[in-house]
Amino acid sequence: SPPQDLAGVRVAVSAGPTREYLDPVRYISNPSSGKMGFAVAEVARARGADVTLVTGPVGLADLPGVRTVRVESALEMHAAMLEAARDANVVVMTAAVADYRAADPATEKRPKTPGDVTVTFTPNPDILAALGAEKGERVLVGFAMETDAGVARAAEKARRKNADFILLNYPTKVGTAFGGDDNEVTLVRADGSFEAWPRVSKREVASRLLDAALAVRGG
Numbered sequence: 001s002p003p004q005d006l007a008g009v010r011v012a013v014s015a016g017p018t019r020e021y022l023d024p025v026r027y028i029s030n031p032s033s034g035k036m037g038f039a040v041a042e043v044a045r046a047r048g049a050d051v052t053l054v055t056g057p058v059g060l061a062d063l064p065g066v067r068t069v070r071v072e073s074a075l076e077m078h079a080a081m082l083e084a085a086r087d088a089n090v091v092v093m094t095a096a097v098a099d100y101r102a103a104d105p106a107t108e109k110r111p112k113t114p115g116d117v118t119v120t121f122t123p124n125p126d127i128l129a130a131l132g133a134e135k136g137e138r139v140l141v142g143f144a145m146e147t148d149a150g151v152a153r154a155a156e157k158a159r160r161k162n163a164d165f166i167l168l169n170y171p172t173k174v175g176t177a178f179g180g181d182d183n184e185v186t187l188v189r190a191d192g193s194f195e196a197w198p199r200v201s202k203r204e205v206a207s208r209l210l211d212a213a214l215a216v217r218g219g
């Protein structure tokens with residue numbers, strides 16, 4: 001097994017998409033696979049951390065030794081992450097949280113009607129920003145997917161949400177992001193400094209991310 005350099009460190013990770021129901025059988029979501037967050041949880045556990053993984057609906061099995069909390073909506077993820085983060089030392093938000101939910105989801109299946117349908121959406125809480133507002137001594141890590149002007153936007157996002165750093169990835173890069181086994185990310189700090197990492201496995205991204213989190217803790 002690898003060096004147990006995360007022994008005694010409590011890590012909370014979010015993964016996957018959220019589902020925002022319009023009625024009991026229809027929802028809005030996104031193609032997040034959960035692989036990045038599961039990789040962070042698996043690597044942190046292998047290095048000796050106590051790990052809680054909060055995940056939206058994904059096709060991935062529980063990881064041995066990792067406390068796994070399965071949720072659907074952003075509101076459920078918000079509650080579960082606040083709970084998981086309470087006594088965590090490192091919090092990593094990889095989840096692709098839906099920005100909006102239906103303001104008034106139907107309790108019965110919506111009937112099909114002729115013509116257009118209008119649904120009102122209301123903003124979901126920003127979980128990372130909520131954790132940043134109560135940051136304490138925790139190291140807080142976010143992800144961001146941008147199509148351009150990435151580094152400046154990611155630095156601004158890190159400042160606004162009070163994250164220590166954000167891993168920026170691009171949805172358009174071949175073989176990375178949604179569903180893939182590799183990722184090519186740039187670590188961006190709130191002060192605007194950044195490091196572009198090569199395309200490596202999501203497990204290797206996870207390992208480097210945890211190294212960077214330890215460095216923030218001064219270890």
Ligand code: C5P
Binds near residue numbers: 096099129157
């Ligand atoms: O603002 P943006 O969605 O680009 O920020 C991405 C980061 O914020 C990710 O770490 C994501 O998990 C987190 N986020 C969140 N709650 C939201 C939206 C995004 O925690 N409602």
